[in-house]
Amino acid sequence: APTLTAKHAVCDPPLPKVSGKEIVQQLTKLATYTDDPNPAVTRVLFTGTDLSARGYIKQLMQDAGLGIREDAMGNIFGRLEGSSPGAGAVVTGSHCDAIPLAGMYDGTVGVVGAIAALAGLSKASFKPKRPIEALMFTSEEPTRFGLGCIGSRGMAGVLTPATLDAKLDENGTSFAEAAKAAGYGGKHHKDILKSTKVGDGKIAAFVELHIEQGPLLEREGVRLGIVTAIAAPAALRVTLSGDGGHAGALLMPDRHDAGLAGSELALHVEKAVLAAGAVDTVGTTGGFRISPNTVNSVPREATLDIDIRDIDKSRRDAVVDSVKKAVSDIAKKRGVRWTFDVVNQDPPATCDDKVVQAAAASAHQLGVKPKHMVSRAYHDSLFMAQIAPSGMIFIPCRGGWSHRPDEFASPEDIELGVQALGLTLARLAESSSDDLRTEL
Amino acid sequence: APTLTAKHAVCDPPLPKVSGKEIVQQLTKLATYTDDPNPAVTRVLFTGTDLSARGYIKQLMQDAGLGIREDAMGNIFGRLEGSSPGAGAVVTGSHCDAIPLAGMYDGTVGVVGAIAALAGLSKASFKPKRPIEALMFTSEEPTRFGLGCIGSRGMAGVLTPATLDAKLDENGTSFAEAAKAAGYGGKHHKDILKSTKVGDGKIAAFVELHIEQGPLLEREGVRLGIVTAIAAPAALRVTLSGDGGHAGALLMPDRHDAGLAGSELALHVEKAVLAAGAVDTVGTTGGFRISPNTVNSVPREATLDIDIRDIDKSRRDAVVDSVKKAVSDIAKKRGVRWTFDVVNQDPPATCDDKVVQAAAASAHQLGVKPKHMVSRAYHDSLFMAQIAPSGMIFIPCRGGWSHRPDEFASPEDIELGVQALGLTLARLAESSSDDLRTEL
Ligand SMILES: [Mn+2]
Ligand SMILES: [Mn+2]
Numbered sequence A, B: 001a002p003t004l005t006a007k008h009a010v011c012d013p014p015l016p017k018v019s020g021k022e023i024v025q026q027l028t029k030l031a032t033y034t035d036d037p038n039p040a041v042t043r044v045l046f047t048g049t050d051l052s053a054r055g056y057i058k059q060l061m062q063d064a065g066l067g068i069r070e071d072a073m074g075n076i077f078g079r080l081e082g083s084s085p086g087a088g089a090v091v092t093g094s095h096c097d098a099i100p101l102a103g104m105y106d107g108t109v110g111v112v113g114a115i116a117a118l119a120g121l122s123k124a125s126f127k128p129k130r131p132i133e134a135l136m137f138t139s140e141e142p143t144r145f146g147l148g149c150i151g152s153r154g155m156a157g158v159l160t161p162a163t164l165d166a167k168l169d170e171n172g173t174s175f176a177e178a179a180k181a182a183g184y185g186g187k188h189h190k191d192i193l194k195s196t197k198v199g200d201g202k203i204a205a206f207v208e209l210h211i212e213q214g215p216l217l218e219r220e221g222v223r224l225g226i227v228t229a230i231a232a233p234a235a236l237r238v239t240l241s242g243d244g245g246h247a248g249a250l251l252m253p254d255r256h257d258a259g260l261a262g263s264e265l266a267l268h269v270e271k272a273v274l275a276a277g278a279v280d281t282v283g284t285t286g287g288f289r290i291s292p293n294t295v296n297s298v299p300r301e302a303t304l305d306i307d308i309r310d311i312d313k314s315r316r317d318a319v320v321d322s323v324k325k326a327v328s329d330i331a332k333k334r335g336v337r338w339t340f341d342v343v344n345q346d347p348p349a350t351c352d353d354k355v356v357q358a359a360a361a362s363a364h365q366l367g368v369k370p371k372h373m374v375s376r377a378y379h380d381s382l383f384m385a386q387i388a389p390s391g392m393i394f395i396p397c398r399g400g401w402s403h404r405p406d407e408f409a410s411p412e413d414i415e416l417g418v419q420a421l422g423l424t425l426a427r428l429a430e431s432s433s434d435d436l437r438t439e440l
């Protein structure tokens, strides 16, 4: 095997031929596959809209001359063959699903951009040693099954059949049933997960291009961010159940109002996060549903979906513990019943030095001094990091806004990000097994 | 015209022949028209389920030998003709719609019971002077259009076309469109309201039989309540709008969380009500919706439906003012935008002495010393009181519970209540114009 490594490279890879304007046209077309009118984008796993968007992604892969493959979970791969086709692949990708009323850049930049980067390397006559694959992950967003990163968890082999069995969508449909209806899947979750899990050494490195979803790059005027760590998320679901009653007739001393218990808990989440005293600790009650939810009825039930993240696992877990204690305290005070479920409580990820160095070298090749930073958002990279050396490249987004219709990244920043991605992939695709642990 | 009046009556009317067991059978059958499985009942205006229930009510009226009439809003009348058919009618009735996940007695006892009372008077060979009508009101509950007592407001002539024009259901359908699809209605809300408004003197008196929806009768072991006043309800809708954002990436100091603003407001409603210092003041945040309502997104918008009631109008209005001030204070503190709408803020009603006396005489005839009491719940009687001498008869319900699936009233109490209703109607139907202001 050759011994060329990134740090010994004597010449830079060629600049991938990409057009930010063209990528934005593709993103704009992709945004038209939505269940809410643009500029909002709503694209939920395995809906008709999602399936149409998948068709468009496969069309882009085909136009880029990539070989298309899909796994049982619906992860879609577009492969640029390497001169050592048996070597572990360098993989790049992100997601195209979108939470209700989101924007058109979250995830999509890292899928459409991945395809553009591979096409751009080909156009620049670059022939990689390792295969390079552009990847669209299934269901990074937790919208449909209440669990995020389903596709990457499956690829990393960290998802159990029992977990998937327990996650039903709001209509009681399982992932397997939804996947089957979409033309993917297998007989049981067990079979689906077994065939999706990536074999040892099959992925030599993983890189994800993404908008920052935070304000730092824009604020500091830096056009490229290189992620060194990904914050560790925890998701909690709490239900509070009182007795309901008529809003006129049930006097205040006789009430067990589940909605007010939920309101107290949501405010406690904020209080516990602020008490942690670190800017890196964030907590959100993103889901809040009451029942029966009519003006003249005392709320009988409240369901809260709570998200707590930190780059420090023990500090985050202390907030989770504080919230759990508050649930029982508030429930006791208000005389309501409660349940507390940890939907997920994943470990944080550290990005691989070789990937970070390849990305930094590529930024410098483009004349940019990048910012090394933490990803506070949840990404598929968190799970890919468990099976391969991984890293992320960030580009600025306006105001740090994401998950909203006015989410925006400029064509210039997108072009630069895709160039940096292409160069990073090219560097990694030349690296030997010493660096990347898999046979070149 | 004769001069016989209730207070000069020399003999009591005959006991109406009614069976509590049979009425419960009818209520149980009516409960099967529901969009959620029994024991829950969900029956929303002009749904297929509501229309089927209306068919059953008309069947009961027909079986009772009543003449059926429906108005443009879908109020259904079953008439027992009087020996003075041109005289103002004595009317009794309530509603059959049910909020989501409600029980089977709220409203229905006063509709099925009204029909049973009229049938029972006929079986006892009672022939009234005034006509007596059993009435099912359209949409007492505010579920579909966010406004309660639509039918009785229409009959009382206190609803404007502009108000109805502005109330759309969650699919953007107007009352007129929904009524038309259900086989009722008219060209515009204006026409519908004009034809629904009751002419002067057409209703000589109104009585509504209802479960108490509060704990007092059961607690005190009294089987009949006679309402002397109906608490004045106010309904508010508040929207709070922040900027949303990603639950991981948006740091705490940069947030404008509309969900937390909503939680603070809901807790303030409770605080303001308790600060009023009167057991008769109640306040409820019965509706609480956030958007986008996903675990990984900071809430961008919250909509709260708030219900505040009191028997004292000025004390209630002081709570409304306090809530309005809190909206702007909380919004300012959290940097969110807000709207504040008074959906309705109706005056309280005082029941008519003659109706109260007729009901009291009927209770005594049945061997019961009734409790004179306040109705804390909102009823169609509130609006009928604006056009006719009105009153209500309450029966106990288990635990005071209502608006929940385990709502319950015993067959014995229902039978007694229907007997009391029948006797009260019989007394009023004999009363002269001196008492009831309309020609006998
Ligand atoms: Mn996202
Ligand atoms: Mn994303």
Ligand SMILES: [Mn+2]
Binding pocket: B099, B106, B141, B403
């Ligand atoms: Mn009700």
Ligand SMILES: [Mn+2]
Binding pocket: B095, B106, B107, B140, B210, B379
């Ligand atoms: Mn009612």
